[in-house]
Each structure stands twice: as structure tokens, then as C-alpha cells.
Amino acid sequence: MCAQESTSFEALVRRQENRVYRTALAILGNVEDAEDQTQDTFLKYLEKRPVFQSQDHENAWMITVTRNGAISKLRLKSRQNLPLSVDIPVPGPEEREELEELFRLPPEDREVIHLFYYEGYSAEEIAKMTGAKAVTVRSRLSRARKKLRSMLEVET
Amino acid sequence: MRTKYQAYMDRQTISPELHQRLLSLEQRQPERHRLVEVPKPAPVRWRRWSALAASLVLVVGLVALRSFSGNSGAMKSADMARTMTAAEETAAGAAQSADMGEGSSMEEEAVVESADMDEAEEMEESMEVEAVTVTDAPSDTAWTEEMERLSPYATDYLGDSVNVVHIAAGMTYPDGWQYDHVELHTDGAPYGLDIWLTGSGSADLQANSDTAFALIGNVEVVRFLDAADGSVIGEYER
Secondary structure (H helix, E strand, C coil), X not given: XXXXXXXXXXXXXXXXXXXXXXHHHHHHCEHHHHHHHHHHHHHHHHHHCCCCCCHHHHHHHHHHHHHHHHHHHHHHHHHCCCCCCCECCCCXXXXXXXXXXXXXXXXXXXXHHHHHHHCCCCHHHHHHHHCCCHHHHHHHHHHHHHHCHHHHXXXX | CCEHHHHHHHHCCCCHHHXXXXXXXXXXXXXXXXXXXXXXXXXXXXXXXXXXXXXXXXXXXXXXXXXXXXXXXHHHHHHHHHHHHHHHHXXXXXXXHHCHHHHHHHHHCCCCCHHHHHHHHHHHHHHHHHHHHCCCCHHHHHHHHHHHHHHHHCECCCCCHHHHXXXXXXXXXXXXXXXXXXXXXXXXXXXXXXXXXXXXXXXXXXXXXXXXXXXXXXXXXXXXXXCCCCCEEEEEEC
């Protein structure tokens, strides 16, 4: 591996590590699995070595690979009848209640919430990334807003 | 202004240890992530050789048939056609064709009328054509049937997930293996289809990959993975 390639991978890691980790945490709901998936995502990058046309393309690729891997992990755990552990870092009791409400939502809902409210994708873009219909994405967002109103409203 | 959700996620960052592990990925691949390199199966040449053997036996049988001029052609030819059809459907194609010899011995007892000769020769010609085409081992026939069954879902694009899932889920897998789910890799070339299976035992998935390549226009790599541990059972390129 030449120095230039190594530098560019390092730069990619620095650019994307938190985005990937946060996406994985949102879907998987626990730190250990999120760290595993983060590693898997970068391994997938090293395996595929995709060429990105833009920064948006790079962001979308990393997120899509992360969510696909996270969903696969959840399916595997489900088939193995393993409990889906939720172990999220929470600083205070007031935040804990809201976050527990968030993480009680199905992973598919949490995924949509994260992509919409944190990454800023539209419902149509999310539909394309996840393979769901846009109407399904919108209904998940609507349901999430009702349950998590205070968490998803802009703070004043 | 940020929502509470955004503020919470802003605070979630990877640990320094994970950061270092990510940087070191280029130099090494952790053992559990190493993909099992499954060598491509050798091309199945035996089908061609068995087809050639079957053809030779049939030709020999036909020559023997001709030598017993005086067979009541149409009836015996029909028997021989049925024998050849059986040869198409069983693994012992060549052995079945060799049974032509028995048909020939039956013809020794037959009384042939000259009026039937033309018809017999016509049947023999058609059987010769069939002899040339009696090359299929039984798995080819099963594969053809599966192709016909799944062909309504044929699509040009791997991204056509509905039809791709129909194809992958509808395939017949080797004993001990069942379809679980698929993953579509359409981010860029090479376009790949991962078919996850549950089960155990050895598995020759060449026919399944052939089906995928035939029915999904732009898929370039098909992998079969064990859903239990993510290991690669087989990997095939177009």
C-alpha cells in the first residue's frame, strides 16, 4: 500500500468515522454492535475501493453500507433468538426517558429518524437508500414525530 | 438551532481505540473478517463428454438397427425414441443409449414390410437428430425447468429488488440449504448479488449462479453466504 493511498484512507476514516458510528448506533441501539459495524463498513470500503464522484456520493455510500450491515446484524440476531440489547450512552435521567422512548422504536423507524433528522436526507432519498417506498418513509417519520415530539423539535 | 436528537448524536463519537483500529485496517484484516476465498468450481466438462459418449452409442445403435433391415420400423423406432427420451432424463444417459442394443435384438425377430421402410428411415433420421441433442444430464433438465419457472421475474437490473428477490427466493438450493435473504450491491461496478442461505453441508451452487446470471441482466458477481456466520459458501463471476 503506497503512502498516498494510506493517507487517503486515513483521511476517509477521519471524515466518515463518526458519521458511520452514529448511523450504526441509531439502528443497532448499542455501542458494542455499533463499533463492530463501523469496523465492518470500513472493511467493506477496503474490499470494494469504490470511486466517489462527490462528497455527497461518499457520504451516501458509507451510510448505505452501514445500514445494510446493521440490518443484517439485526436479522441474524433475530434468527438466533438473541435479545436485542439497547445500551446507549446517556448523560442524565431527563434525557434517558426520551432516549429510551426513541430506542423502543423499531430499528427501521430509528433508521429513518436518523437519516432525516440528523443526516438531512429527504424522504425520497431515504426511500432510495433503504429500498422502502417514500410513503412508508413518510409514515414512519410521522409516527416518530408524534411519539418523540420534544426530541425532534428544534430547541428554542 | 439543533433538535435534542441532533445534540445527542453530536455527542456520540467513536473511542480513540476504535479510531486506531480503523486506521490499522489497511495493514491487516482481522481474522473474523477475512473472507473465505472459495475457488471457482472447475468447469463442468463431464457433460460434454457424456453427451459425446451418448451420441456415439446412439449412432452405433442406429447402425445396428439399419443392419437389421426388415424391422417393422415405425413401432420399433417409437420404442427406441422412448428409450432415447429416458436417456435424456437420467444420469446414465450413455447406459440408456446402450440399451439400444436390446432394441436391436428385438428387431431381429420382427418382420419388416417394405412399405414401412420409408417411414422407418424417416423416424431414424429424426432419432439421429435427437441423438445429437440427447446431451442433457438430468441436472440440465432440472435447471431448464427452473429457468422456465422463474423467467417471469427476469429483469435487466439488479436494482429491481422485487424481481431479484423472487428469483433468489424461488431457486432450488442444494440439499440442506434454504434461502434466507439477499443483499444487493448496486453502488457501482461490479454489481453484486449476495444470497444468504441457512443450512449446512456441502453445496455446489454453480447452477444457482447460472440462474442468477441468466435472469438478472447486469449482475456481475453472485455470492452465496452462510447466514449463521457470514462465511462465503461460493462466489461466481459472470
